[in-house]
Amino acid sequence: DVKVTQSSRYLVKRTGEKVFLECVQDMDHENMFWYRQDPGLGLRLIYFSYDVKMKEKGDIPEGYSVSREKKERFSLILESASTNQTSMYLCASISRGGNQPQHFGDGTRLSIL
Amino acid sequence: RKEVEQDPGPFNVPEGATVAFNCTYSNSASQSFFWYRQDCRKEPKLLMSVYSSGNEDGRFTAQLNRASQYISLLIRDSKLSDSATYLCVVNRGYYRGSTLGRLYFGRGTQLTVWP
Numbered sequence: 001d002v003k004v005t006q007s008s009r010y011l012v013k014r015t016g017e018k019v020f021l022e023c024v025q026d027m028d029h030e031n032m033f034w035y036r037q038d039p040g041l042g043l044r045l046i047y048f049s050y051d052v053k054m055k056e057k058g059d060i061p062e063g064y065s066v067s068r069e070k071k072e073r074f075s076l077i078l079e080s081a082s083t084n085q086t087s088m089y090l091c092a093s094i095s096r097g098g099n100q101p102q103h104f105g106d107g108t109r110l111s112i113l
Numbered sequence: 114r115k116e117v118e119q120d121p122g123p124f125n126v127p128e129g130a131t132v133a134f135n136c137t138y139s140n141s142a143s144q145s146f147f148w149y150r151q152d153c154r155k156e157p158k159l160l161m162s163v164y165s166s167g168n169e170d171g172r173f174t175a176q177l178n179r180a181s182q183y184i185s186l187l188i189r190d191s192k193l194s195d196s197a198t199y200l201c202v203v204n205r206g207y208y209r210g211s212t213l214g215r216l217y218f219g220r221g222t223q224l225t226v227w228p
Contacts, residue, residue, distance in 0.1 A: 040220070041220070042221060043200075043218040045215075048215065088154075090156055090157075094216075100204075101202075104156040104158070109154075
């Protein structure tokens with residue numbers, strides 16, 4: 001079974017802090033994704049990566065950056081956290097090929113105070 | 114126009130009922146289709162893939178109509194444990210020139226099954 005692991009289930013940070021969310025997958029997947037999910041808005045794609053050191057903006061990249069130094073690890077960075085970034089963050093991975101389902105981590109519920 | 118649209122519900126049905134969810138997608142080049150299930154405060158999990166010929170998994174039946182760009186999920190003999198949000202998901206297959214597995218999610222349909 002594919003395992004996608006997110007570093008924290010719950011996280012509380014303060015406005016202006018730099019926040020790191022880590023995601024690791026164990027299936028040698030090329031493609032990894034970061035989403036946020038908010039009530040009434042569904043899942044929204046923040047960034048994705050299709051290879052080491054490669055990244056592409058999703059639909060809502062503003063206020064975020066990412067890092068993919070190793071194939072198994074994809075990090076989401078909130079450069080200067082703001083209260084409107086309080087959300088559920090979900091990491092996912094998928095193998096190359098385009099027709100496979102994504103596998104999700106457990107999610108990180110982030111609160112910015 | 115959104116890539117994937119689905120009725121948000123909520124659907125409230127008694128145990129044993131049959132319930133159907135519908136979904137439409139906007140991009141005719143979409144290549145693969147899925148239904149995910151998401152329990153409250155949990156991550157989405159794959160329920161089933163959807164194939165052109167239609168497919169069944171126990172009490173769950175998924176149908177795809179490519180001409181109408183329409184996907185459906187039928188749940189028969191509903192159980193209390195079926196209460197969740199059901200997400201319709203489409204993979205366009207190609208994104209910015211690559212065969213990247215970018216998925217597009219509907220906002221989900223909420224189902225509550227009551228005793």
